[in-house]
Amino acid sequence: MTRVAFVLGSNGPDTLGRLKRLAFAESDAERFKAAISADHVGFSPIDPKGRGKEQIIKHFHEVALSSSDELLFYFAGHGYVSLGDFYLVLDDTIQTDLLITALPWDDIKKILKHSKARSKVVILDCCHAGEAVDHSFGAFRGDADRDAVEAVRQALAGSTASVLVACGRDGSARESASVGGGVLTSLVVRALGPDREKVDPSGGLSLSRLRDWAWTELDELSRQTKTIIEKPLLQEIGGPSYYLIKSIAPALTPPLAGGPAAQSIDIAAYSMQAGRLYDVLDLSALAKPGALGPDDPRPRLSQVFIPPNARESRPPQPLPRDWLIKQGIDPDRESAIRDRQLEHWQRTAPGPALELLAQPKARIAVLLGDPGTGKSSLARHVLVSLLSPEKSGASGAPWVTALAGYLPLLIELRDFIVLEAAEKVADLLDYLAYLGTQRGLGFNRAQVDWALANTSCLLILDGLDEIFDPAPRARIAKDIAGLASRFPKARVLVTSRIAGFDPRVFEDAGFSILTLDDLTTEQIKAFAESWFPLIFPHHPGEADRCRDDLMDALRNRPALQVLAGTPMLLTIMAIVAQHEPIARSRAGLYDQALHVLTHAWDLRRELDLPAESPLRHLTPPDKLDLLRLMAWRMQESHDGLRANSILEHDLREVLEGYFVQRWNYDAVR
Template sequence: MARVYVSSTYSDLQEHREAVRTAIRRMGHEDVAMEYYVAEDTRPLNRCLEDVRASDVYVVIMAWRYGFIPEGHSESITELEYRAAIDAKIPVLAFVLSEDQPWLPKLVEHSKQVDRFRTELMNSHLVGLFTTTDDLARRVAESLHVRPADATVDWDVYRQAVVDRYEFVRLSVIAGTRDRKPARIPLTEVFVPQQLLPGRPEYDVPEDEEVEAVPADAVRVVGATPRQVLLGGPGSGKSTLLHATMLTLCHPSAPPPGQGLADLPVPFLVELRRYALSGADDFVAYLENTVQDELGVRLGSEAIVDLLSSGGAVVLFDGLDEIVEPTARARAVDRFRTFTTRFPDARVIVSSRIVGYDDTELGLAGFDHHTLLDFGLREITEFVPRWYRHYTVENDDRDAAGLIRRITENPRLRELAGNPLLLTMMAIIYKHQDLPEKRWQLYARCTAVLLEDWDVKRKKIDTRETLRLDFPIGADQKAEMLQRVAVRMLADAHSGEVNAIPYGPLRATIADYLTSQYAKAPAEARALSTEIINHLRERTHILAETGDGVFGFVHRTFMEYFAAGHVLGEFNHRKADYDWLKVDVFGARRNDDGWREPLLLLIGMLSGQGSPVREIVESLLRHNDALLFAADCLAETGQVAAADQRWASGLLDKLVETVRDRPKRMPASFIKDIVASFCRLATFVPMSHRTPFLTEELSQSRSTNSQAAGWEMSLAFSTNDERRHEAIESLHSGSSAVRRSAVAMLARDWPGDEEVYDHLIGTLETDGSATVCENVLNVVAKNWPMRRESLLPIHLAVSILGIYRIAEHLSVEWKGNIEALMVLVYTTEHGIHLGDFDFYLTIARRLRSGWGHLDDANSFLNDIAKNSKNINSALASAIALYLADHQLHDTSEQLHKLSEDALEIELSRRSELISAFIAWIEDFPFSNRSIRTQIKLVASHDIQTARLRLSTE
């Protein structure tokens, strides 16, 4: 371990110093710096010089300030430290800020001393010119690194670096202040896991109700299978889920991960938009470089390869949708396949937006698909109090209960709150003012906060002071610049990345704005644009440097909002040119995935300023492929003119008819999207005289998907009380699809309601559908957590096949719960006379995995073997119990071979293997008394009789 002295001026390089010191410590060295005496330029000189002479390495960082000159000296402290290192013959590593790197003018000192000292450092001891903070940290780490041949990677250091990087919510900068400081909100303390629905979004779920997917907690699902794709809409929390997974695996005090990641693999994150921009050909090389550059930890490709090969890693690829250029996207997908082939034991998780995702891209490579669902009321009521525990403002009189009440009382707010990003924005805005009910208005409020310099507002400082310009630039002007940037990003998206713009085009875009709006000369506009970029990046927290010289919005949603704002401004500038809007904007871009969200936000803005939108919607309806998008556009406005109500009602009917007359293979997800659009419209569009008849007709369809759609549409116009009553009544519907929908609605809208709980439990005792019962058990576990221990020992009225599914569900979701064990026991006993060898083996395995520590689980299987009159059942039960136990505790290859053969052989030959199995285990030294009892029971039967009976059954 080396002592490394870090020397520089302080006020202009504070963040750079911290990054360098962190990199030094992560390498196992000791950093020696002024922060240990006093964090300012006027530090104690004698102490500094003593520490320099006692160091092993001297690192000097130079930007554009010379620094404090102590009394009695002609040189600054930084240069005096440098001279002391030279005199003591200590190795000097000099890092000088590149002249091309943008720098705040107030941090530039124009003096001969600065020029002289920079020149000397570059001529004598220069290691490298640096640009950003991360670039400097990487260069320092590289120059300090000396790797012994037998060195090993300290993965704990890497895990701590991950925690340091992802510990706080990314958007916490918009959360206002706590004691006049930016809020730092720990992600693990506010993170609420979403529900994930297994399956690809475009997969047409078969009409067989026994195979319908059941949602599950994201924590349990992520990593449960080796290859996964997580799909979700804008702001659905895909990246946050991956960041939370990283912290779960690295943070010592984080909640435990799900069973799939219980072995705590080392996580790696690849942001695919940055990967695409890097031009890297190999994921391993990219991981090595980004870990070094961003986390300051040097791993080495060999260590990464070893970890991936051994199965000790999980790689999280975030944002496949953000690679939009077809060739670049195909190349990335091809590299996924190569990566998984090269490292078959490494777990891989990919996230993407649903829109524009082709499920064949990774589905054919063996990836499982899961779709993130919106927050229900349970998740909302859990998230808001957690957020407000960390976020307060002065004179705070708005609390979590007030926000939750506003959300639950207003259907439009309830709809918005289902999106995690929008819910976060609502929690922020509500602290300061009442909530708007439309999505674009939420974005407008949040961006207004982001673009207002808080210090300027509080201290009433002129914006010319903060930007050092000879003309004022306020929030409106910043927004106009960012609108141009957003449209430039979308226009250049064909290059591969939708939310990214290199520094050159960014500066040119802002310079063009200054030229057109302020009549600045081109050269002056380019110079001013550099300062404005720094201000937007450092003071507004809305534009971030996402790569080496590449910028992007902190969230893609903000880019989409600003792009919509730009088109709105152009429409107004064109004096409401509807032909341009209908043909060149909505018509030409209706199938462009990158423009879908901007167009939805745009039509909301148009409606908000009083511009009629019927013309736009009607123009979309003329295209055969745009019905759903047209309906979504109208739903986004949240209002319809009185003169257009009849027309809008006709659009509702057209949606119902589309499902009714649907092609045979219409994707189930498309039906759900139509239902969602219908329900949104129903909040402000009246039904026609035909609507009730159409929804009733649909609910009587032979298709289970259509039945559920018709039922949900029929309730869209009901009050909350009416919907609750109808949902409870529908738990006894003749359609299993309707019953499933009723269970989902009750759990989503009335979690914790005791009467609803009682009705759901009653359903378990009467419903013969395993899927319905599994849904009920799932929602009870999630939405009535305090009632888990009071689950009555009931008997589920399901078939033998249904018991398989219920056993699997209970052993995972209700693991260790004694009441759930009793439910499984009672339900299984009902079907004992129908069971066969495979049935008992499955039940035994589930009992072992879910309740292996309980005597009740063992005694239940003992009773089966003792009381059964069928020798087949007795043999099967004994062997099932034995195998279940030794699957976990025995490593005998011979035992496993015999048991596997016994399970796979045809029934006519199974008796020989069972006899051989029994003969082999009779002399085996058992420690479990119950197993010895089973073996004696089986052995007491005449083997020849057993063979005869088994061969004739």
């Protein structure tokens, strides 16, 4: 196995606009060459023949075409973005003549894509390096010659393409005299040398382990220096994470014919069908009549989703005093413990939820939230954004960049438990196979198992709280922890309500626990500005009026402002605002919401009802009566912890009693 590295370092010209000549880029390249040429790494470093753009491109092209095993491209220096294009700055680069005097990243990428090396690795220690994190890297597009493209795919089956960069698209790479060079290069050199066993005790030093260790080191450095330091980003496409240590790196051989890897998941088809299933926002029953025409495109979740904030903690939950006494727990002592937990919760500063979840330390995580805080919407948004970042509008978001290359897989636990009871699926991964074959996502069980074991996957399990029976819920929690242990390459994200959540299984398994925060005023405003133009695509004046009515109501009524921090309640307010002015009080708003929602609630939908069924004739007041009876039965429950659900037996009693007593209907089925 041959390993070739094309190593380029440039301190840059004396001046380039506001950029100063660097002190360490060229010495960084020398340090990097020394580290990768060590026997246990085994790269043959190559210096470019000449320092000008044309000389470098010609030489790298020759190297890339001649390399048949593993090819690495390294650059240390200035990165520069002009008119949307990314350039690597060379010794003689002139700001006004970048096309001729700087090295366009697109040229390097094209050469890499044409190389038949089985593994391609890029390491960029420069500003704006995140520009190189590109979903098309290592991919093939076009249909002019499908047979030729397919032949190349088969030839490269099992290959990998990896990009490790010092910072995001708008970020700055740092160099420091204290570490003797660029921060990223210094970390890589340490990881290949003195800190090798600390970074990866297995001895293999995968790029993903290197990235995770670098984040930990930089977090500590940020705390010590009280400064914000850009963190390296990693994109990996293809097989398992690339290993820098030669003796440990697994051989990348083509998969056996008929094996699970031979039929890789068709990401394009998966993305298209996932968009149809999950990037949906059905407002047809809630929009004001005439607002949306029959030919208007249906609004998508990604068009109105507002990324929330979260805290890396969980709030204490008050438990009923009578329940504590029954369990032999001192209520006063429990209250004191809760007060201390509450103080810690309040001290924890919120941050962008998706960025917190993308951190290496949140590889396995639980995201908690009250009802209506948007946990399921977030789960679906993550899925469609990682599959189609451009279409979802999330392209370039820091969390998308951090998770670039991850294959998202979504398990909706409410749906899973129903299919499991019907004996249509045997376990959680069987459910994914069911989605693939029965709902058109395009993959089978063997492909799911192989992807989880061999590639970077994000397994999302949404709605643990929607498994109402405690015994199955506890079983599923253990199964999830088992999957996290079984597939160490995969990230795992679980969502649940706060109430009733038992953290023990997850804390024992090392899961991070985060909690969603209420929407801020700015987030509420952003939602309103997205929502109403979608509802009134042909009436911008009406959209502006409804938006202003909603924001005025929240500004003038603090009690409603608090409610609007919950996405579900904010959505209901927006729906009410489409029909009438928002009430002045909470009670008035709830009454408005119930009337709007019960008017749109079609109990007959998807039901084959007999002609005499009372469901054919229910009016909005009838629906309100039914809801009142259900709410009353839920509150009558002797178990205070179950006040947010109703047993099937109790629900049947409510429905049968209502129709028998008020409709004289004795054939309820």
